[in-house]
Amino acid sequence: MLIPPNPDTPLVKIENASKCFGDTIVLDRINFSAKKGDFVSLVGPSGCGKSTFLKLIAGLHLASEGSVTIDGLDPKNAREEMAFIFQDANLLPWRRVLSNVELSSQLRGVSKRKRQETAREVLELVGLSHALRHFPWQLSGGMKMRVSIARALTLSPKLLLLDEPFGALDEMTRDKLNEDLLRIKARDGWTAFFVTHSAAEAVFLSNQIIVLSAKPGRIAEVINVKLPAFRDADLRETSEYLRQVANVSRSIRKAH
Amino acid sequence: MLIPPNPDTPLVKIENASKCFGDTIVLDRINFSAKKGDFVSLVGPSGCGKSTFLKLIAGLHLASEGSVTIDGLDPKNAREEMAFIFQDANLLPWRRVLSNVELSSQLRGVSKRKRQETAREVLELVGLSHALRHFPWQLSGGMKMRVSIARALTLSPKLLLLDEPFGALDEMTRDKLNEDLLRIKARDGWTAFFVTHSAAEAVFLSNQIIVLSAKPGRIAEVINVKLPAFRDADLRETSEYLRQVANVSRSIRKAH
Amino acid sequence: APTEQVSSTNGLVKVTLQTDWYAQAEHGGFYQAVAEGYYEDFGLDVTILPGGPNAMAAQKTATGKVEFAIGRADDVVLQASNGVPILIVGSFMQHDPQAILLHEESSVNNFEDLDGRSVMTTPGAAMIKYLEKRFDITIETMPVDYGMSRFLADKEFIQQCFITSEPYYIRKEGANPKTLLIADSGYDPYRVMYTSKTFAQKNTDVVKAFVEASVKGWKSYIAGPRDKANEVIAKGNPKMTEEFLSYSLNAMIENQLISGYQDEDQTGLIDPDRMQALIDDLFLLGVIEKKVFSRDLAPISFLPEYLQEMIDLD
Amino acid sequence: MNKLKAIFLPFISGILLLGIWYSVAFVYAKNEGYEVQRIVIPFPHQIVEALWDERAILWIATRQTAFAALVGFIAAVTFGYVLSMLLASAVWVKRSLYPWILVLQMTPVVVLAPIFVLWIGQGLPSITAITFMIGFFPVVANTTMGLISTDRNLIELFEMSNASKTQEIAYLRVPYAMPYFLTGMKIAGTLAPIGAIAGDLFAGSSQGGVGGIGFMVILYNSQVKVPELFATAFVACFLGFIFVGCVNWLHWMLLKNWHESVRATDIE
């Protein structure tokens, strides 16, 4: 990580936060802090509250109890610094791929020329240069998700929230994007919360992994990934990596 | 497999089928036959035409050239024998989980008591017994997919088409459902086409794997999986299994 | 369907009269004939059907929905000449109460002064065409809104009225109206009773009975007493007051609308010459397209004998 | 947005509008005199007074108009709904019928009224028919739009289940079109009372001295009773509010579990 994390000021601070929908407790007294530059993965069984966790950080859900702060601010006031890749692609059906990707920067008032340029770049990155003029209904499931990823990557946020962004992609694209993500992170130095179902992916990307247990969602374990800060495709071949993946896998199964 | 496949009568026969959307050729001269009882996995890069492939078999898309027949029939006339799990969950937003699952059998005229019973059973299977009365918007992404899977499992089709059904699920649930699927197949003896991004899953489930290459979608390779007909969780530990997974992985990467 | 066979109960022939507005003193004679039993005396059981803004009296008569209807002679002539199979069988007002309503303060004092002004009246009204031609003026029209608030709010506003009706309310609102009776301009249609041609052919006696009883009713309504009739009118029109009824009646008497300007009581009379003159006027004005004759549209044969005789004397 | 506020806000804006109304009427009265003001723009309290004074007769008229409006409204909604399903059932049906439905809708009431009166009779039957004519098209236009907007993916789901056209319509398109249908119904609801009043004007019958609100409108108009005239408008609005209120309630009941319009914000 190029920007050294400052251990004194947690960027994201979750204190005793719970979330209920009606009578059901979805998240139960969560405590967690993430420092600047952290890459935190969230794993856990389906329906355990991972998306809800991210939405609490984003301020899209309000904690029923406890508090969530970003850099000391209420999440709603820190949106300028955040980007969110939703579990669904959430594309605007009336916009072509290119202008769907432009949306985020357009809403932030970036000039047309500039945002088109960025949009083209990130679409290149996710391998969709050939589909700029497609409408969402003309895309495959994986392509839609890639448009959504591209849209978030047009921003330079301090905090990136990713909800299973690569779930619908083939292994190769997924691996490539994992590597790209680390590269961009090294360049831009943001902090990330990342939901995934793949232990391998979690280990490859993160320095911390939160394992959630279900009903109600609680932090079962926080795993510190002890791998070098600089990681590339070669890491996947190392035995240390494979050991840690197996390790995380075991933790997830235990939390089930 | 309990019902021995009859090598003389292919259940699904795809002859020289192509699919174009406007000017773009998505699938290019596909030839493939599946015998009764086959479990065929489809793998390939995002956007290569896997979903289109399934929809051709289902008769939801018409081949621009060539032909597709099910048991000698036009796919549209063979729908009674088919079930399709779509890439999106496609739940009816105004129905609760239980009645969403009932839908398929309701449309086929099954009595209310009978279909409710079946629906409860399959919801138990996918681990959603606690959410019977939820509406779709109250479900997590993975839960929605599980409802969709449950809906298809209420039927007893001859041909099952599954489009990345387990992509949004955690490893444990996924493994469990894989095993359940094989169990049900052994009982009911259907034929399946299964889209996945996981080589491991493909090997675990199939006896044939079609590797598609992209732009335009062509069959790059058809891999015969040489594993015993009876498979359970233990198989995953065998070295023969792991070898074949690595093998398929390589093929996918080559086809990219 | 034009009733060919009339139904009868207790020996009385059932017929319906369609009026052109809600129950009011201007229909008084018919109500009088009902209330005083004149129709029964002539073997008729008459139901009066009040009209309204869209009474469609001619259509209903022609199609046999009702047996009799009333209207202004020029309208009926126009309708008949347009091919509606109806026949004028008698009159009940010698002169039409239609007038131009003005404020006392208005700069308009006679018909000539209407030149270039806007008048709220029925679009395409023949009387406006007559005034335009007779006095060589132009008048703009706007459709009636059935109200007088615009008149009251604007001292120069001009609208059509019945001298028997609107001025009463205008006075009540504290304004001073003046009127120009259209009949005074030389355009002087009767108000008439009519029926369908088929009905008249098949039921000559019924028609004659109806006309005679109605005329009797009118004479009696003008002469009084008329309490029973007024009671029926008030029942059919919830806003009707004793005071207003007597205002209308007085206006009818004062202006000799029912009996006519002659010394002799002409109630019910149709003078073929006067009718033909009206028809000729309408033809000259271009309101009707082909020449028709009073004897075809308004045969006098349905009038009571004594009225027919009056014509012969002329 | 709590319930108190929900009542409070239209109340506040109502007071405001009332204030404006009073000021305008007052200024007018100052310039033109109170007598003219009363017949041009009466004070609200004069309208309330008129409403009270005329309550007996207005009550009778209102009952008749309400009845015609109700029957016309129900007919418009039912018929519009069924017709939409028919239109959505096959393209050729729509192609063949839609233009003629438009013709029906666009033929002015003044022209239709005489035909109605001659064919189905003066009074209530015709008034109801006119109310129906005025209200049914918004239901058809909206419902049809909803039915043909149904999500393609869900239609594929039904196709895969070999669903019959009837099943597709009943279990998929109809619920999907519900928000559209309810909007059409809301429009029909606001049109029903004014339709019944127009019907009264064009095909009403005052036989027996009882007409509907339209009858009273003409009477008040001919007697320069302007506050009373406004009172009839008040009654018309009141009727309309009842219809719209019922539709809103239905909207809430039918959609509360799943549709954005009721989940997201509160409904109108």
Next chain:
Amino acid sequence: MNKLKAIFLPFISGILLLGIWYSVAFVYAKNEGYEVQRIVIPFPHQIVEALWDERAILWIATRQTAFAALVGFIAAVTFGYVLSMLLASAVWVKRSLYPWILVLQMTPVVVLAPIFVLWIGQGLPSITAITFMIGFFPVVANTTMGLISTDRNLIELFEMSNASKTQEIAYLRVPYAMPYFLTGMKIAGTLAPIGAIAGDLFAGSSQGGVGGIGFMVILYNSQVKVPELFATAFVACFLGFIFVGCVNWLHWMLLKNWHESVRATDIE
């Protein structure tokens, strides 16, 4: 459904309707005589004849009504659209205004017309205002429904982008509500000509020659010129078809790329 069929089908059904019409009229004439038939249910060719005979005067009347309808329609659509956005912009705005918009919509034209005439003058201004009054609510009801139905997930997307309320409306809610808006516009389109005719009835003026179609309706009605009356209905329908045609074209242009209603089947 090819283009030929698209023209062919309404043509076929038209012929059919014409046939029915002729038969009914014929049977009626046989029973009641041709004179009565002509004023109850004229033969279509008599209507065409009337249209031809009266073409000169109808042309002038049509021009005036078309103008009023057009201006009223544009005003209704524009104002309705803007108002809906205002209503959707904040719950308190909607709470405060919506009931009074309903009141405006539900006040009968007969009551409003004299006020309009008094305040904005006889003739075109008032006719236009009445047309507007009749057409704006369907636009408001539909557009508002569309605006508040917007997908919650997309709204969260906008929230995350710190989008201003204006941006949310402009880039998300407005396009999302477009199918609803267009439906409202279609309803307003069918109402515009009949609104202009009703306006003519209540606030028209013969200034500068003849009045609009409404004038002609009164005239023909009072003279029992029934074929001519039907001819005016024909003109009204014709005007309506032009409006609806334009809206359909707009619908196709705006939604063809993405919305089910135009992708799935062809539009009405």
